Amino acid sequence: MITVLFVDDEPMLLELSKRYLETTGKFRVDTATSAQAALGKLEVSPYDAVVSDYQLPGMDGITFLTVLRSRYPDLPFLFFTGRGREEVVIGAFEKGADCFVQKGGAPKPQFTELMHKIEQAVRHRAAERELRESEQRYHAFFATTKDSVFITSDDSRWIDFNDAAIQLFGYDTRDELAAMHISDLYLVPEERQVHLDYIRGHGHSREYPVRLRRKDGTPIIALVSTVSVTDPAGGTIYYGTVRDITEKSRQDSLIRENEELFRNIVEDQTEFVCRFLPDGTHVFVNEAYCRYFGKTRDEITGHRFIPAIHPEDREQLRDHLAGLTPENPVASIEHRIIMPDGSIRWQHWSDRAIMDDQGRVREYQSVGRDITEKKETDRALRQAHQKLNMLSSITRHDIMNKLLTLRGYTRLIQEEAQDLEIRTYADAIDHAARAIDEQLQFTRDYQDLGMQAPAWIRVADILDQVKGQLELGRIRLETGLDGVMVCADPLFSRAWYNLIDNTLRHAPQATGIRVTAEEAGDTLLLVYEDDGPGIPADQKERIFDRGFGKNTGLGLFIVREILAITGMTIRENGVVGSGARFEITVPGGMYRKDAGKS
Known part of the structure; x- marks a missing residue:
């Protein structure tokens, strides 16, 4: 409930206003007939908003507002007055009024507007206060923590960072660090993607060891704790901290551990992993990729290697890669390739475009797998389902015809038989036939249950x-x-x-x-x-x-x-x-x- 202090020198208007507002159940109204009386009440009781006339005895509304703002800067203040001259309105807003509602006209719509404006002003002031407090906490944390604190986007751009981050990476100014692509701050830029894949898989990383580098190229061994959050637009934002743990006694060990981790993650995967330039030159492939295509690593890396894409899928693949942008750098595709022995295989690829500062594709990083068996299984299941549905439909049709005949003759027996026992038997037959009919209806209605994708x-x-x-x-x-x-x-x-x-x-x-x-x-x-x-x-x-x-x-x-x-x-x-x-x-x-x- 919103508590309102209503200030006006007309007692009858105050009573009317109090009645209108409190009738809604949303407001509790206190009244004062002068600015001095209102200031006295404000010292004793808290209010959510003040509504005041302009023309008041002893102290006019503008002066009242000026005094109130000096004491209660966040308290919503609304003018409800018959004085609507331009200079009065301008003066009111210059002194910090939240709203100006002019008296006149039918009471109900006038008070309805006033109530709406009060609620709006209270919400607005509360939001401003919460935002200000949140920003204060945010800046206090950023300024005082010894760790580097950051907020980054999914395309490896800075959103915010504290001064400790500038010191950590050895840059002279905030603008200089902000211009850096985050992948370029990794000692091995590819490890940025490995780190992101880990976060996406777990939703966060806690003290994840990474190798970074300062502006002068000096390595940094750090522990990064990160959490991913989806923003209102559906994009991903990363919040985290970087703690420098660079110590000579531990540096060599941590580097070896990270290299082994990176190598194991990439090389031990059954999926195909590769990185290639826009012209098809491969700069990295894992062992699974080489085995699949029957080539050695030296035969692929450093060369333009483009698998034989099925002719019907080439345009789709070109459009897929062309559609990767700084705003949407990741996408998946399924397509066919023609193997050296002439067989056709299906593949599924997840591709990420890595961009330069101008938004141009620098290279692609891709993870793929063979899905031929899945495709064949899906096709076989669809064919089997179609055949079963056809068989079920034919069988159900034949049974329904037989049931119709059976129930028809049963009905004749029920109507014409004189023997009570025979009619009882006929009733039992009809009951069983109805149950069969209901079961057939059930199979017809639900034969496709679970057969289509959600x-x-x-x-x-x-x-x-x-x-x-x-x-x-x-x-x-x-x-x-x-x-x-x-x-x-x-x-x-x-x-x-x-x-x-x-x-x-x-x-x-x-x-x-x-x-x-x-x-x-x-x-x-x-x-x-x-x-x-x-x-x-x-x-x-x-x-x-x-x-x-x-x-x-x-x-x-x-x-x-x-x-x-x-x-x-x-x-x-x-x-x-x-x-x-x-x-x-x-x-x-x-x-x-x-x-x-x-």
Whole structure:
């Protein structure tokens, strides 16, 4: 609640203002009829904002503002006055007023505007104060720590650093160090990429040993602690510290350890690792790369070596490399190559363009692997799935025809047989036939479960789609999803269809369904609630078992199966008598928010 000190020499206006503001429940209003009285109250009680008339007895509004600013520089101050001359307005803002609202017109819109301006001013002043305090803490830490502190971008550019970093690297000025590409500060520039790959794999590095160099070329043995953070634009920013541990007694040992670490990381990988210039000249390849292409290291390094790219993939590869920019220096591609024996192999490559100061590509660093078996397996699976679907469709069609005939004759027996025992047998046959029919419908609806790649799906859109498929009748469906999107199987919509259908079937007295989203740590909770009778405690887990229930027994079972494909879980956590409550937990990385959508 916002506490406001309202200052005006008209008691009736003060009472009216107090009534309007406090009626909303957002404000608590105290009043004063003069600037002197207001200053006295400010000495006794804290307020979130001051609203004052310009024309006051003894001390006018501008003078009041001047005194207030000298004592309370961060307190929001708004003029609410009938004096709207240009010089008054200009004077108010020059003295530090946050807003100027002119009296006049209908009371309701006038006070609505005033309340909006108060809230806006309070938020703005609070944000300014928080920013200032944060900057003070930030600069204090930067200035006092003995370690070099840095903030860098994903393309190896400085964002910020402290004076200790300038001293560490031996540069004369901040601008001189800021102009350096960070990779060039490594004794071996390639080790910068190895370091970044480690951070990306672990999310951080703690006292990671690196070899750096000063401006004069002197080696620096250092421990770097770094954490990677995603900025609002989706880019990666690195925060960290550098501690100089250069000691002659340890230097040789640390260099040998780092060289061995670098060599092991690169040489022991089964992936192909290479670095090459824009003209195709290779400057580095690992052993796996040489084995794959059947060449020695000397045959490749220092020479233009371009594998035989499949003709249909050449343009795609050219566009891929041309698309690497300082803003987007990393990308992946899959393409085919023609081996020396004429066989065609599939490869997957992750390529990084290393740029110079002008943003031109200096070289490429690439990590690849052979994915031919995966491609062939995927193709075989697709073919098998297509054949199985075709066989299933034909078989299901034939069985449905037979079932139709069977149920038709069973219906005749039920209607015409005089013998009660025979009709009982016919009822049993019809019940079994209906169960078979439901199972066939199930196989038709869910034969593609898990066969397609998960996709990003906006939950609100799915609910709109399902709402159009079901007759909700008396039930009102409300959502509070704030643009939530999840990575899910394409049958995700069926899960929501079954949940709503479950309410329609088992909660005939329900009148409302609500679906909301809330973050819980690094996971997202999608909550489905209805106002039906709820689910007994001894059934909360059994309802997800296959075959449980009065109908097919497959509805909630298949909901859990669909969600499990992308690591989601579901449980029922409602209270009997208050309605069902299904909680779907979406793991981190499998959800996001689309701004502006609900």
